[in-house]
Amino acid sequence: MKDIKQNLTQELDQTSGNPLLEENIKISCRKVNVYYHKNVQSIFNVSFDIAKNQIMAMIGPSGCGKSTLLRCFNRMNDMIEECVVDGDIKLDGENIHSKNIDPVILRASVGMVFQKPNPFPKSIYDNVAYGPKLHGLVRNSSELDDIVEESLTKAGLWKETKDCLSKAGTSLSGGQQQRLCIARTIAIKPEVILMDEPTSALDPIATATIEELMYELKSSYTIAVVTHSMQQAARISDRTAYFHLGRLVEVNDTNTVFTNPVHELTENYITGRFG
Amino acid sequence: MNIQQGHISKEYNDELEQLRLQVLSMGGLVEEHFKGATDSLLKGEIVKAQNISKNDFKVNAMEVEIDEGCSNVIARRQPAAIDLRNVFAVIKIVTDLERIGDESQKIAKFASELKINIKTTKFYTGLKKLAKNAINMLSSALNCYARLDVDKATKVVQMDSTLDNEFADLNLLLTNCLIEDKKNIEDILKVMWCARSIERVGDHAKNICQYVVYVAHGNDVRHGNSE
Numbered sequence: 222m223k224d225i226k227q228n229l230t231q232e233l234d235q236t237s238g239n240p241l242l243e244e245n246i247k248i249s250c251r252k253v254n255v256y257y258h259k260n261v262q263s264i265f266n267v268s269f270d271i272a273k274n275q276i277m278a279m280i281g282p283s284g285c286g287k288s289t290l291l292r293c294f295n296r297m298n299d300m301i302e303e304c305v306v307d308g309d310i311k312l313d314g315e316n317i318h319s320k321n322i323d324p325v326i327l328r329a330s331v332g333m334v335f336q337k338p339n340p341f342p343k344s345i346y347d348n349v350a351y352g353p354k355l356h357g358l359v360r361n362s363s364e365l366d367d368i369v370e371e372s373l374t375k376a377g378l379w380k381e382t383k384d385c386l387s388k389a390g391t392s393l394s395g396g397q398q399q400r401l402c403i404a405r406t407i408a409i410k411p412e413v414i415l416m417d418e419p420t421s422a423l424d425p426i427a428t429a430t431i432e433e434l435m436y437e438l439k440s441s442y443t444i445a446v447v448t449h450s451m452q453q454a455a456r457i458s459d460r461t462a463y464f465h466l467g468r469l470v471e472v473n474d475t476n477t478v479f480t481n482p483v484h485e486l487t488e489n490y491i492t493g494r495f496g
Numbered sequence: 497m498n499i500q501q502g503h504i505s506k507e508y509n510d511e512l513e514q515l516r517l518q519v520l521s522m523g524g525l526v527e528e529h530f531k532g533a534t535d536s537l538l539k540g541e542i543v544k545a546q547n548i549s550k551n552d553f554k555v556n557a558m559e560v561e562i563d564e565g566c567s568n569v570i571a572r573r574q575p576a577a578i579d580l581r582n583v584f585a586v587i588k589i590v591t592d593l594e595r596i597g598d599e600s601q602k603i604a605k606f607a608s609e610l611k612i613n614i615k616t617t618k619f620y621t622g623l624k625k626l627a628k629n630a631i632n633m634l635s636s637a638l639n640c641y642a643r644l645d646v647d648k649a650t651k652v653v654q655m656d657s658t659l660d661n662e663f664a665d666l667n668l669l670l671t672n673c674l675i676e677d678k679k680n681i682e683d684i685l686k687v688m689w690c691a692r693s694i695e696r697v698g699d700h701a702k703n704i705c706q707y708v709v710y711v712a713h714g715n716d717v718r719h720g721n722s723e
Binding site: 491 | 505576577580581
């Protein structure tokens with residue numbers, strides 16, 4: 222562990238794998254630094270790209286900054302006092318921190334699913350309908366019905382809930398609630414879905430359902446997922462980024478990261494040699 | 497990356513170390529069988545030949561046992577990176593070792609059936625040289641695996657082309673003997689099969705060394721692929 226800390230006092234030799242083609246990039250970060258207080262830096266000079274219609278897994282030990290970085294992608298950190306983000310984060314080539322970007326609109330384009338399912342204390346129908354109504358995406362109730370059905374279908378929840386849409390969202394099982402949250406996210410037609418440990422509170426079967434859903438969703442959306450489960454990252458992602466103490470150590474296609482990682486820190490982490 | 501560096505789970509370390517020791521133990525047994533087979537061919541030590549045939553089941557049993565160990569590690573640990581490459585290489589290496597066992601058994605069988613005095617033949621020197629070099633390749637390959645010695649493994653891979661040339665020369669000599677010595681055609685054909693088996697052992701040793709490179713560096717150097 223001492224060696225690793227010594228290693229990190231210098232700038233890491235970051236391994237970025239095969240570069241993506243410009244037209245395939247959905248989100249790009251360049252030299253992103255995040256400070257929670259003036260003297261506490263939690264992200265150091267991170268640069269990498271997330272490809273369109275792919276799943277990008279962000280892995281690393283606790284406190285490595287992966288969730289902090291994920292929250293930068295839809296400016297969720299704006300709501301934390303004294304949190305400062307600098308560097309460029311671009312969505313489709315446009316800087317998300319530029320003055321003409323409204324964070325509320327940005328969060329509609331870059332939706333988020335959290336660790337614990339957090340449905341609103343409303344009916345299943347209202348949970349999904351809330352976003353489209355708020356953002357004025359519908360003109361009448363029939364259009365709203367269509368969006369609710371489409372979103373629940375995409376989230377793999379329609380068959381189970383079509384006859385009980387007025388039931389409280391909180392009455393569903395954990396896995397169903399998480400799928401409801403995904404349906405709620407996709408109801409406002411985002412381009413990117415951020416997932417912060419979306420299955421850590423679920424059992425293996427519900428986890429498998431969510432993973433299958435992510436696989437189906439990636440043809441329509443770009444997905445960035447933070448996970449503590451390396452097996453999950455290996456199963457579901459196209460590319461994997463490994464973070465350590467706020468630094469990006471390695472980003473590459475998932476097959477390479479899990480069979481022949483370039484950086485020793487990545488190798489140590491994924492083989493369970495330190496945690 | 498040092499494969500000896502421990503995991504957080506000591507039990508996982510023990511499981512991987514156990515696999516490594518089992519492979520080395522199987523390698524030792526197979527090496528003993530191959531040396532015994534060539535001794536029985538070149539020195540007429542029939543008792544050794546009989547022992548090899550009798551004991552080949554031990555090699556087969558070890559292959560099954562090690563494969564099962566690998567399945568268990570994959571199912572329970574989901575190895576990644578160097579651990580995955582290591583388990584994968586173990587599965588491949590035991591297949592090569594088992595085949596060396598089979599080749600040794602073939603050589604021993606033919607050796608015990610020979611009627612000619614092989615030491616007085618024209619091809620004795622060539623056959624002895626071929627066997628000596630194949631034994632050397634096999635021993636070196638097992639040492640390379642034990643120490644994960646990539647430099648040495650690369651040299652052993654290169655040694656195979658020398659062995660192939662020696663085999664080609666010997667084969668030519670044996671073909672001439674077939675034409676000249678019609679009384680002993682059957683025995684000469686058996687020696688040809690033995691030479692073929694010895695050359696195959698060199699190929700298996702080369703395979704083992706290529707897996708050593710794969711475990712250590714992650715690049716697949718089989719089939720002349722240097723990437």
